[in-house]
Amino acid sequence: MLCALPLRVFVLAGLVAVSAACGGGTTTSAPPALVRLDGSSTVFPVSEAVAEEFQRANPNVRVTVGISGTGGGFQKFCRAETDISNASRPIRPVELEACAKAGVRFIELPIAYDGIVIVVNPKASWIDHLTVAELRALWAPEAQGRVTRWSQVRPGWPDREIRLFGAGVDSGTYDYFTEAIVGQSGASRGDFTSSEDDNVLVQGISSDELALGFLPFAYFEENRERLRAVPVDDGRADNGDGPVDATLETIRTGRYQPLSRPVFIYVAEASAARPEVEAFVDFYLTQGPALVSEVGEVPLGDEGYALVRSHFAARRLGTIFESGVSQVGITIEQLLTRERLQ
């Protein structure tokens, strides 16, 4: 409901612009060029910001950005209904098959890092950090109806109810969180407030001192004064001992593990041949980095964007994620170098 609005406004604004242009007197103007994006709600703010800037610079091109979730976006993408798919995880083998069957070939472009932040109410003073093992014990399917009090998470914490909030089961954030914490994508307890609308989660956590939840980094950034991030300790020594805070810095350097990940846009090969799509993607990869931090996500390093641009220029096809899941603890630069070796 909330999500549909920006798209509609977008299309409407585009139509108004087009009809205004047509009314201007140039009767020979070609039909307006159209670039269609759809997919993840996590990537949406970035793509929308880029689309806005791009249309300002290119008033004759219309860009629509929808939100169907990563899975829903790939469904449309593999039916060739969209030019670019926003994805907060790599394409899955089933989706790969669907694309192959329809003859849709694509270029996979990482565009930013996304972090998932464990947040609590600022009044919950007893929490200093959480370990991945504690988070797993709290969120695993077996915890349902059993782990219900703070004192069960760590002895010494208050013997009061813990109220859990998390991204909805259709979101890429949920998939990634369960995979990184519980160990299996899509497996979690079911007795928590689960919403596709991150603002609902912010509202719930910021108004309840017994709340704990997980959110995309972008939404935490926007609501920093109402929420507190909990540092996470992954219990491994290779990325630094002890708990790590979720910041732009720790996400970019890959130290905030296991809850940071790359996000992507997938560009259809056939669409990339169209000048407006090519111009849009070039714009995305050059102007995008500044906009990425503006909407609260974490840009890749300069080297990373240079690699991504060269991949697009060379039209490097296919995915390097054969299993269809983000590997936990991998940086974009490593990932891109590996892609070169293939």
Add this chain to the structure above:
Amino acid sequence: MRARSLEPLVERGLLACAVLSVATTVGIIGVLAIESFEFFREVSPLAFLFGTEWTPLFANRRFGVLPLVVGTLLVSAIAMVVAIPMGLLSAIYLSEYAPDGVRRLVKPVLEVLAGVPTVVYGYFALMFVTPALQALLPGLAGFNALSPGIVMGIMILPLVSSLSEDAMRAVPRGLREGAYALGATRMQTALQIVVPAAFSGITAAFILAVSRAVGETMIVAIAAGQQPRLTANPFVPIETMTAYIVQVSLGDTPQGTLEYRTIFAVGLLLFLMTLALNLVSTWLRERFREEYA
């Protein structure tokens, strides 16, 4: 001549309107029944009606609808605790005490409450009532049953007061005059003669209000939370049947899957609940009409 030839056309037009609304109802029931039938081929109705865990969207799927039903009943009960005393008392005042001028002013103003869009009530509960209650009750969660329950009570207040007042005003004047002749005070007359005489009409008003509360969607979807849990505790997040339907309809749940069909099964149960309440209410009102005809 012309008017006469128009007559059958008008008649048919009116019939078409009536048929359309009946057909819509039949269509809705049909869709609910067909999709629910598909659902119950995979999930036993007993597990659905008496299961205590509702997690159809998660990997570990459970289809016990009780947490949603209890959440719905909890919010409705809170609403009735607010609406019944306030509604009944304002009805007694309007019918027995208020001068005509006051009544003519107050009644429409009260009824305006019913015309406020429910989304406004929802955000009123979430952004105003909940924080205000949290100042009094420190343990209160940001999403809870109490705040939307109270606000819903305010919303259905005019339904209770208006219908109860109609029922009381329909009590024949002779009964009141008889009471006064026996030396009863105004209050004795109101509470011991008029209210009992209008009892079935008042009860019908209550039941209609319950039915409205059970089906109310926007307030609970916004302010009660989205966490199905079997509890009578009004201070924690819960989820009602209507809020669940909203949640699934807005998400990405693919059509035709078992998860998607849950909303039809829940919708059918909700429909049966409100239908039963409305039938009881109608029956009560008819009985009441006969009494003084």
